[in-house]
Amino acid sequence: MVTIVDVARAAGVAPSTVSYVLSGKRSISARTRRAVEQSIRQLGYHPNAGARSLASHRTNVLSLMAPLREDLNNPGVMEFVAAVATAARGHDQDLLLLTKDEGASALRRVASSALADALIVMDVELADPRIPTLLSLGRPVVLIGEPAEATGLAAVDLDYTAAGVRCVDHLADLGHRAVALLGPHRPDIPAARRFRHGFAATAQARCVEATVHQCGHEYEAIRACLDELLTTEPTAIVVHNEAALPTVLAELQRRGLRVPEDLSVVAVCRDAMATSGPVPLTSVAIPVAELAELAVRMTLREAPAETQLLAPRLTQRASTR
Amino acid sequence: MVTIVDVARAAGVAPSTVSYVLSGKRSISARTRRAVEQSIRQLGYHPNAGARSLASHRTNVLSLMAPLREDLNNPGVMEFVAAVATAARGHDQDLLLLTKDEGASALRRVASSALADALIVMDVELADPRIPTLLSLGRPVVLIGEPAEATGLAAVDLDYTAAGVRCVDHLADLGHRAVALLGPHRPDIPAARRFRHGFAATAQARCVEATVHQCGHEYEAIRACLDELLTTEPTAIVVHNEAALPTVLAELQRRGLRVPEDLSVVAVCRDAMATSGPVPLTSVAIPVAELAELAVRMTLREAPAETQLLAPRLTQRASTR
DNA sequence: ATGAAAGCGCTAACAC
DNA sequence: GTGTTAGCGCTTTCAT
Numbered sequence: 175m176v177t178i179v180d181v182a183r184a185a186g187v188a189p190s191t192v193s194y195v196l197s198g199k200r201s202i203s204a205r206t207r208r209a210v211e212q213s214i215r216q217l218g219y220h221p222n223a224g225a226r227s228l229a230s231h232r233t234n235v236l237s238l239m240a241p242l243r244e245d246l247n248n249p250g251v252m253e254f255v256a257a258v259a260t261a262a263r264g265h266d267q268d269l270l271l272l273t274k275d276e277g278a279s280a281l282r283r284v285a286s287s288a289l290a291d292a293l294i295v296m297d298v299e300l301a302d303p304r305i306p307t308l309l310s311l312g313r314p315v316v317l318i319g320e321p322a323e324a325t326g327l328a329a330v331d332l333d334y335t336a337a338g339v340r341c342v343d344h345l346a347d348l349g350h351r352a353v354a355l356l357g358p359h360r361p362d363i364p365a366a367r368r369f370r371h372g373f374a375a376t377a378q379a380r381c382v383e384a385t386v387h388q389c390g391h392e393y394e395a396i397r398a399c400l401d402e403l404l405t406t407e408p409t410a411i412v413v414h415n416e417a418a419l420p421t422v423l424a425e426l427q428r429r430g431l432r433v434p435e436d437l438s439v440v441a442v443c444r445d446a447m448a449t450s451g452p453v454p455l456t457s458v459a460i461p462v463a464e465l466a467e468l469a470v471r472m473t474l475r476e477a478p479a480e481t482q483l484l485a486p487r488l489t490q491r492a493s494t495r
Numbered sequence: 496m497v498t499i500v501d502v503a504r505a506a507g508v509a510p511s512t513v514s515y516v517l518s519g520k521r522s523i524s525a526r527t528r529r530a531v532e533q534s535i536r537q538l539g540y541h542p543n544a545g546a547r548s549l550a551s552h553r554t555n556v557l558s559l560m561a562p563l564r565e566d567l568n569n570p571g572v573m574e575f576v577a578a579v580a581t582a583a584r585g586h587d588q589d590l591l592l593l594t595k596d597e598g599a600s601a602l603r604r605v606a607s608s609a610l611a612d613a614l615i616v617m618d619v620e621l622a623d624p625r626i627p628t629l630l631s632l633g634r635p636v637v638l639i640g641e642p643a644e645a646t647g648l649a650a651v652d653l654d655y656t657a658a659g660v661r662c663v664d665h666l667a668d669l670g671h672r673a674v675a676l677l678g679p680h681r682p683d684i685p686a687a688r689r690f691r692h693g694f695a696a697t698a699q700a701r702c703v704e705a706t707v708h709q710c711g712h713e714y715e716a717i718r719a720c721l722d723e724l725l726t727t728e729p730t731a732i733v734v735h736n737e738a739a740l741p742t743v744l745a746e747l748q749r750r751g752l753r754v755p756e757d758l759s760v761v762a763v764c765r766d767a768m769a770t771s772g773p774v775p776l777t778s779v780a781i782p783v784a785e786l787a788e789l790a791v792r793m794t795l796r797e798a799p800a801e802t803q804l805l806a807p808r809l810t811q812r813a814s815t816r
Numbered sequence: 817a818t819g820a821a822a823g824c825g826c827t828a829a830c831a832c
Numbered sequence: 833g834t835g836t837t838a839g840c841g842c843t844t845t846c847a848t
Contacts (some may be wrong), residue, residue: 176607177825188835193827220607224554225825227545228840230699235591235610242577252573256563259594263601268610271592273580283553285543286497289589339631393773424745452714484835498841509819524817544842549824666842 176219182212237290239272241297257466260380277309285311316469330468333483334365335397337373340488341440345410352383354408358415359390391417410438454491497540505534558611560593562618578787580621599628606632609696619645620749637790640691653685654804657692661809666731673704675729679736682710716749731759
């Protein structure tokens with residue numbers, strides 16, 4: 175194993191000088207820096223993470239707790255995990271992955287044993303039992319997805335209220351007078367509530383008839399939901415349920431409803447999903463990469479640790495008119 | 496911060512005794528053990544991971560490198576990540592997540608800086624550039640998904656050859672004489688090759704006409720693939736492409752082909768996927784939890800570090816007859 | 817069955 | 833601009 179002492183000896187300097195070259199915490203002559211960097215490369219030196227953490231009280235590890243069991247079908251979860259991993263590496267941090275069902279004790283364990291410097295937590299619910307623990311950790315915490323009540327914790331999310339507004343505005347602008355919302359399986363989560371409120375309030379403001387429905391992503395649930403939804407004869411639907419989206423579209427087709435001729439569709443989903451079907455969908459994408467980057471920067475105190483809601487962007491494609 | 500010295504003082508013993516109570520590496524009187532355990536609980540002591548790793552050369556962290564960008568659509572990837580995280584915690588290990596596109600240098604970094612004790616790598620390809628690095632790491636390495644060539648690295652996977660055999664045997668037993676395989680987007684990966692070989696060899700052995708097709712998961716690709724596939728008028732198809740499966744089924748329906756009346760379908764997919772559509776599908780599931788558990792045990796040297804292929808299990812449901 | 821003490825490899829305060 | 837050195841909190845010999 176190559177240690178800092180080996181590098182120092184090879185470069186003809188003191189170990190602390192090597193440390194300072196690596197950290198940039200004091201000025202180093204160009205000559206010394208070159209010698210040290212060369213020795214590092216030649217010897218293939220990688221600082222020992224444990225020693226570093228012990229001496230500096232920093233691990234350069236972020237921990238992400240994600241809902242890895244229940245939301246397995248939700249492709250958005252994996253996208254977030256990937257985005258956070260990528261954002262973390264972009265800031266020289268590694269990522270320790272925790273599953274949601276390990277609960278508060280895992281958060282405490284990771285923080286107390288100094289396995290990670292900060293925590294990012296997805297899918298925090300209204301009265302989540304993890305919140306008190308997170309508040310007591312003494313480490314930076316950022317939530318992805320904003321719990322409806324102020325928790326005192328920093329959070330990042332899409333502005334779902336604005337997203338609901340945007341979808342209805344788009345459809346109203348196109349002349350639709352009757353629209354329906356097909357929402358997610360869990361109507362109680364903050365994102366669902368906010369979207370629904372934006373949707374309903376804007377429909378009212380613009381004198382558009384609106385109905386709200388919710389369903390899971392199993393075939394039967396979707397079918398029943400569409401049965402109900404279509405009785406009101408809307409000319410457009412907004413689908414805020416990515417997992418159900420493919421089945422919804424297939425089912426519309428099966429019923430002989432063409433998109434957008436008979437029914438306009440706006441989806442809240444990843445761009446990849448919006449463009450993967452026969453009809454490219456007008457959609458509001460969740461800005462996963464930006465949210466992840468922002469969350470990581472917050473944990474590193476490079477961005478103010480407060481709740482930030484990113485503005486939605488609606489991309490018009492072929493499914494609305 | 497609570498340290499081992501605090502616990503030792505509270506319990507009236509030496510720090511080393513606390514350490515030994517925690518590790519179980521030497522016998523402790525019941526009385527001492529009780530006192531120490533009580534102090535640990537009362538003080539909320541969590542051993543510092545960095546100090547531990549520095550002193551013991553063990554981190555109790557496993558690193559998993561997963562294809563988090565390219566295979567984002569592949570629900571199987573996330574399932575593996577979740578399963579490995581769960582299996583790791585079951586063995587008192589934490590999980591450091593790496594993305595495949597960080598490449599060999601990330602593996603070297605994590606191993607050399609002692610961030611993790613061992614590495615699990617998904618999606619290793621035929622002539623993967625990471626293989627030489629993995630061989631030189633001096634740490635346990637387990638691949639999930641077996642590269643076709645012997646690499647000298649331990650690996651776990653489903654026995655895809657046997658899976659291909661099993662699917663054709665099932666259909667042949669039901670009396671089918673013409674079957675088609677709809678394979679994955681990347682026909683060159685070992686799993687695809689092996690499945691195809693099992694499929695083709697068994698078809699020949701049982702005098703069943705067989706054709707092999709491949710396609711991505713975009714709508715147009717699937718449509719074109721089905722156009723081609725259906726010209727041979729098979730009475731059954733085997734879908735080894737989970738991402739495409741929902742679209743394939745929707746498209747069959749659109750063409751007026753009923754499952755299983757007009758066409759039997761066998762899928763290689765998660766059970767959740769097999770049972771989520773209108774017709775429960777006869778399927779071969781990938782035993783993700785077992786594979787993850789086995790991989791974790793191999794990294795911990797609790798299972799022999801060799802290539803292990805798990806036998807497929809076919810579950811008959813309503814889509815074949 | 818338990819204690820004392822020597823490091824593990826690094827960072828950061830202190831010295832010059 | 834650089835060197836010296838005292839820890840960081842733990843594990844593990846070595847003693848008894």
